[in-house]
Amino acid sequence: MKRDWANLDSLALNLILEKSIEPTYHIWFGSVCKNWHSVSKLNHHYNIQFRSNMLPMLMIPSEKSAEKRKLYSVVANRVYPFELTMLNKKRCCGSSYGWLATVDADNIITWVTLSVDPITSPDDYVVAAIYTNRGVLAFIKAGQEVWTYIQENDHFGFIDITFYKGLVYAVDRWKKIVSFELCYSSDPHDIFGRERRNPNVVLETSEDEIYSPLTYLVKSLEGELWMVRRFITREEDNINKGTKNFHVFKLVLDDKGEKLIHLLKLESLGDNILFVGDGDSTSISASYFSNSLQKDLIYYSDNYFDDEPNPYPEGPFDLGIYNVKWESFDLHCHYKSYFKAMSPPIWVVPPFQLD
Structure with a gap:
């Protein structure tokens, strides 16, 4: 039949x-x-x-051209047969709501994130950026002609930034966290960018704090703000040998989100599976992907630093999976020879809509 x-x-x-x-x-x-x-x-x-559980995909270099990128699936363990065109070998310094931001020739901006998707909110989105090697902060709203800057005096060295409950939060390599409101420049035509704001210090750096070259802020599925600290193994000659472990903390904040009441280290991620690296950190549901992914996992890609152009011998490709509960490692996308001298893979959540 x-x-x-x-x-x-x-x-x-x-x-x-x-x-x-x-x-x-x-x-x-x-x-x-x-x-x-x-x-x-x-x-x-x-x-x-x-x-609500769009699975991040890893945008990796293509073996065919330095201007091409492909998408790797951690669930299917495969590279999909379509390519994205990039600008030469430029490194992406952020991926947010399906948008990509690339570093220009002067490498001014090192990290960018969006408050909302500019497609769905073309008049109401905000771009927040970490710029220059000092890691200072600025933001700009749709329709504004100039950036609003955060005072640099005691507030620099930031490496991640996120929007959370109407405020912007940023964290540095010693886990100092600041927040600030989106109060825009009073003069939208101030071409000299003189408008500067003082941030609120949520968490100060303590003198004995351990340095973490990679620290991320991520919103959990429960609506909490988490800080993920990533530690690196180094040999005596200071060669980067890759990720050693992760520490995950829950930030218990006051009602206004301005003061830290408690910093709670998590031994389990509950229903959260985390994806961290260049771009916005993401959390997806372990129970929704229970047939494909395990609980308590952090999927990580590498970050690129100007002061370490060739970390992790001859290229920034420290890729893996860390189990927070068991403190163990596994692999996802395996290193390929044509990755060498290419910009690092980053996590992206491609916009998906069926016409």
Whole structure:
């Protein structure tokens, strides 16, 4: 008996889609025929769990060209057969809401993040940046012509920044955390950028604090603000030998989010699986991906520093998986020879919408 695959019952088709946890599978599914495309659109519209758990993908170099990048899936353990065009060998200094920011020839900006997606909020988004080798802060709102700057005197050396409950938070390599409100320049035409703000210090650096070259701020699924500190193993000649371990802390803040009440070190991530590296740090649900991913995991990619152009012998490719509960390591995307001398892979969450 010949089966009419194009007109399978919608219940059966939805069962297939529920097993397809990656957006790429939904796109391929919807490309089969008009009926499957309609079912895929309806499933995407009503499947809130799927929309709220978009799995980050690793944007890696392509073996064909320095201007190309490919996407690697940690669930499927495969590189997808399509390519993205970049500008020469420029390094991405941030990935936020599916947007990429690249470093220019002067390497002025080292990190950028967005408050919301400019596509859905074209008049109400904010860009926050960490710039220069001193790691100082600035931000600009849609429609503004100049940046508003944060005072540099005692506030520099920042390496990550995020938006959380109406405030901007930034952290440095010694886990100092500051926050500030988005009070924009009073003179939008001030071309000299003289408008500067003093941030609120949430967590001061203590004298005995251990240096962490990579520290991240991430919003948990429970709506909490977490700090993830990453420590590196170094040999006697100061050669970077890769990630040694991670410490994850929950920031218990007051109602205004300006004062730290308690800093709680976490021994487990609960339902959170974290993705950290260049770009916005992301948390996804372990229970939603229970058939594919384990709990208590941190997936990490490398970061690039000007003062260490060749960390992790001959290229920034310290990639792996860290289990917070068991303090153990595993691999995801394996190093390939053509990665050498290329900018580091970064996590991206490609925007997904079925027309």
